[in-house]
Amino acid sequence: MSTSVAAASRVALSARAAAWVGIGLGAVAWYLALPPILLRTAIPSLLIAAVGVAAGAYAVREGRRRLGWIAIVIAVIGAIGAVVATQSGEGNLERVFVWSALIAAMLRFATPLIFAAMGGILSERSGVINIGLEGMMLMGAFFGIFGADLLGSWFLGILVGVASGAVLGLVHAVVSIHLRADQVVSGTGINIIALGITGYVFIYHYGDQGTPPDVSQVPNLTIPLIEDIPFIGEAIGTMNLLTLTALLFVPVLTVYLFRTRGGLRLRSVGEKPRAADSVGLPVLRTRYLAVIASGALSALGGVYLSIGLLSAFSQNMTAGRGFIALAAVIFGSWRPYGALAGALLFGFSSAVARRLPAFSDSTAVLFEALPYVLTLVVVAGVIGRSRPPAAIGVPYVKE
Amino acid sequence: MSAAPEPDAVVAATPASRLAAYVRGGGVVVPVLTTLLAFFAGGLVMLVTGSDPIATYEAIWKGTGLQWIFPWTTGDERALAAVNLQQTLLVTTPLILTGLAVAFGFRAGLFNIGGNGQYIVGAIAAVWAGSSFPDMPAFAHVFISILAACAAGALWAGIAGVLKATTGAHEVITTIMLNWIAIYVGLWLFGVGGPLQTELEPEIPKSADVVEGAKLPVFWGEPILQGLHIGIFIALAAVVVFWLILNRSTTGFEVRAVGFNPEAARYSGMSVGKNYILVMAVCGVFAGLAGSMDVLGWQFRLATNDIQFQLIGFFGIAVALLGRNTATGTVAPVLLFGALISGTSQRNLDPTVFDPSLASNLTYIIQGLVILIVSADVIVLALMARARGLFGRRKPPEPAAAEAGEP
Numbered sequence A: 001m002s003t004s005v006a007a008a009s010r011v012a013l014s015a016r017a018a019a020w021v022g023i024g025l026g027a028v029a030w031y032l033a034l035p036p037i038l039l040r041t042a043i044p045s046l047l048i049a050a051v052g053v054a055a056g057a058y059a060v061r062e063g064r065r066r067l068g069w070i071a072i073v074i075a076v077i078g079a080i081g082a083v084v085a086t087q088s089g090e091g092n093l094e095r096v097f098v099w100s101a102l103i104a105a106m107l108r109f110a111t112p113l114i115f116a117a118m119g120g121i122l123s124e125r126s127g128v129i130n131i132g133l134e135g136m137m138l139m140g141a142f143f144g145i146f147g148a149d150l151l152g153s154w155f156l157g158i159l160v161g162v163a164s165g166a167v168l169g170l171v172h173a174v175v176s177i178h179l180r181a182d183q184v185v186s187g188t189g190i191n192i193i194a195l196g197i198t199g200y201v202f203i204y205h206y207g208d209q210g211t212p213p214d215v216s217q218v219p220n221l222t223i224p225l226i227e228d229i230p231f232i233g234e235a236i237g238t239m240n241l242l243t244l245t246a247l248l249f250v251p252v253l254t255v256y257l258f259r260t261r262g263g264l265r266l267r268s269v270g271e272k273p274r275a276a277d278s279v280g281l282p283v284l285r286t287r288y289l290a291v292i293a294s295g296a297l298s299a300l301g302g303v304y305l306s307i308g309l310l311s312a313f314s315q316n317m318t319a320g321r322g323f324i325a326l327a328a329v330i331f332g333s334w335r336p337y338g339a340l341a342g343a344l345l346f347g348f349s350s351a352v353a354r355r356l357p358a359f360s361d362s363t364a365v366l367f368e369a370l371p372y373v374l375t376l377v378v379v380a381g382v383i384g385r386s387r388p389p390a391a392i393g394v395p396y397v398k399e
Numbered sequence B: 001m002s003a004a005p006e007p008d009a010v011v012a013a014t015p016a017s018r019l020a021a022y023v024r025g026g027g028v029v030v031p032v033l034t035t036l037l038a039f040f041a042g043g044l045v046m047l048v049t050g051s052d053p054i055a056t057y058e059a060i061w062k063g064t065g066l067q068w069i070f071p072w073t074t075g076d077e078r079a080l081a082a083v084n085l086q087q088t089l090l091v092t093t094p095l096i097l098t099g100l101a102v103a104f105g106f107r108a109g110l111f112n113i114g115g116n117g118q119y120i121v122g123a124i125a126a127v128w129a130g131s132s133f134p135d136m137p138a139f140a141h142v143f144i145s146i147l148a149a150c151a152a153g154a155l156w157a158g159i160a161g162v163l164k165a166t167t168g169a170h171e172v173i174t175t176i177m178l179n180w181i182a183i184y185v186g187l188w189l190f191g192v193g194g195p196l197q198t199e200l201e202p203e204i205p206k207s208a209d210v211v212e213g214a215k216l217p218v219f220w221g222e223p224i225l226q227g228l229h230i231g232i233f234i235a236l237a238a239v240v241v242f243w244l245i246l247n248r249s250t251t252g253f254e255v256r257a258v259g260f261n262p263e264a265a266r267y268s269g270m271s272v273g274k275n276y277i278l279v280m281a282v283c284g285v286f287a288g289l290a291g292s293m294d295v296l297g298w299q300f301r302l303a304t305n306d307i308q309f310q311l312i313g314f315f316g317i318a319v320a321l322l323g324r325n326t327a328t329g330t331v332a333p334v335l336l337f338g339a340l341i342s343g344t345s346q347r348n349l350d351p352t353v354f355d356p357s358l359a360s361n362l363t364y365i366i367q368g369l370v371i372l373i374v375s376a377d378v379i380v381l382a383l384m385a386r387a388r389g390l391f392g393r394r395k396p397p398e399p400a401a402a403e404a405g406e407p
Helices: A002-032 A043-061 A065-087 A090-096 A099-125 A133-151 A154-178 A183-206 A230-236 A241-259 A261-271 A273-278 A283-309 A321-331 A336-358 A370-382 B015-026 B029-048 B053-064 B075-107 B115-131 B138-167 B171-190 B231-248 B250-260 B262-267 B272-299 B304-308 B312-322 B328-343 B356-375 B377-390 B398-405
Strands: A220-222 A238-240 B218-220
Touching: A002 A043, A002 A065, A043 A065, A065 A370, A090 A336, A099 A133, A099 A230, A099 A238, A099 A241, A099 A261, A099 A283, A099 A321, A099 A336, A133 A154, A133 A183, A133 A283, A133 A321, A154 A183, A154 A283, A154 B356, A183 B312, A183 B356, A220 A241, A238 A241, A238 A283, A241 A261, A241 A283, A241 A336, A261 A273, A261 A283, A273 A283, A283 A321, A321 A336, A321 A370, A321 B171, A336 A370, A370 B138, A370 B171, B029 B053, B029 B312, B029 B328, B029 B356, B053 B075, B053 B328, B075 B115, B075 B231, B075 B250, B075 B272, B075 B312, B075 B328, B115 B138, B115 B171, B115 B272, B115 B304, B115 B312, B138 B171, B138 B272, B171 B304, B231 B250, B231 B272, B231 B328, B250 B262, B250 B272, B262 B272, B272 B312, B312 B328, B312 B356, B328 B356
Parallel strands: none
Antiparallel strands: A220 A238
């Protein structure tokens, strides 16, 4: 009996391992054709990708259907990518795939996603769906630069931006928790209100000229020792203060959620609110605080957009990033490190998309769609694999 | 909140069932109240930033052209109101359709925020079909172009439907991603050097013009001044089709059943996944049709600006929610928001009273508030229950009872 169980678990384990091997082989297949290896023939890549497909197929047959299929898809994509890369000019490839610059760009693009995703995790772990991350990010983006401009410092700008996001979070909290609204619909309303408010005040205050170009920016930090190391220095030697904050916040949130009493209470409110209530936990207040915090964090991501990355504001500048962050949360199974991985993945796709115009100028615009396509694929592939907090989306009625 | 809502108003699982309770409880009073509240809040925003809300709303009203309906408007004023009303109805036409696109989805429990992307894809298909085939006879050309638009919209929305049916991916995220992908595809197609960019003017990022034979005939006003085209009748016909599908066909019955309770529907043998795909495709047809109405009716070409700043898909959300996702309910909100959009446009709003670009943002605030208030249906129902208690127990208003059974 125990041997068959052991045998079954061994088979299951190797199926999972096979799937991950397939994913890895797909990535390797593509990587071979890129700088610095720059293989000019696609044969080795195709062979490796074929093995990856086989590994994925094995995983599918042994019961790990979803992971196996993901492995097959990634191996096929790796093969196609390798073939395309071997057909492209070496010069172009070298211009696009400067890995250190790509990593630096990936971190820059991922920062707003990381902040919003952390906020999303807090809100959803407490049981409230927060579709309004996009609107809260937009509020932070505008009021961050607005505050920095009026008050003369980036720090005060951050405070103003975060406060504006918290206010919007409060609105979402009241409507979703107290008024027990349909949380997806109310989140959508929040997004449209944010679009209107930011656009209104933006035009009212700045009119045609737009934001001034010399608003106080959040500074970049240069880490003295790392900066000098050849590859790593270009990649992470100089980072924006907010990027560093985001990266440091991930382990902080992990510790809070899984190693502190406060985090445990938050999670129990999201999993079994009635049980939590019977033990005396303040369910509604916990949710309120979580949603307000998610608003503040998303706004911080938006502040980075306007006074950390771009030094300007334009209407609707978040361009769907709040939703990409939500996809990162789902990708990461509502865990901070998982969401970080998702945010880095999407950030990487933005970074590559930004450089791909080296190949073809008129198609440059089309490449901008890459992060959104990737989000689509990820959401489709990952959903159902992870389990959201049990009581999510259901307003709590105190009896 | 200490008020105990009526049993009818207890939170139910799906958007469709919650909104059905909203319909049973509220009748027409609730949407009116919601609208008034939203406009009041909009007025507050104006007050806070130093504008005169009354004067602004009056200026917006002047631009809508609705005065034409009143028999006491005569002479020059009437002629101006006629032109303005044509503009309002021009905006109302696609708005009806994008509203239907959202409403149909809601009836099945799906939140279709992808109306914008589906509209854009439909417009792209219509402009391509309308500018190709220069020698086709007029009726066939219009028909083919509209068909292309509907098919494109159905396909685009169908992607989200298939993803939901097969993997369970939430349609909110997928449709919004598809929105942005549609925008970038459009920007690429019509950008300088793009595959569908007009060959006649290579520096301008726009499409080829729609051929004369593919344009929708104008029946009120001067074609040169963008008079009203027959598209409005097509849109109204679509409302009838919407009602017929939902209330007089087995498909519609299945759709509504899935919307109320997917588990029960599945248990009784209906394929929930197939219904999701079908519903999203139909939503896409409505939204794509909206795109073709604008392209074939008055735009006659697509420029990258048209694609980037198009928001009619989002306006459809507020319209659908205010109209409680029913066919008859859509009429008033559509007219209201169509008038709001038209009255605040660059063309119609007097800039000395209120800046038009400020005004368009004001409409977003009002619409967002509408959506927010509608989402909190429970509180509204509780208020209605309290009000009914205040005035003694009496039957709900007749229209609500009739609407619960029919549209």
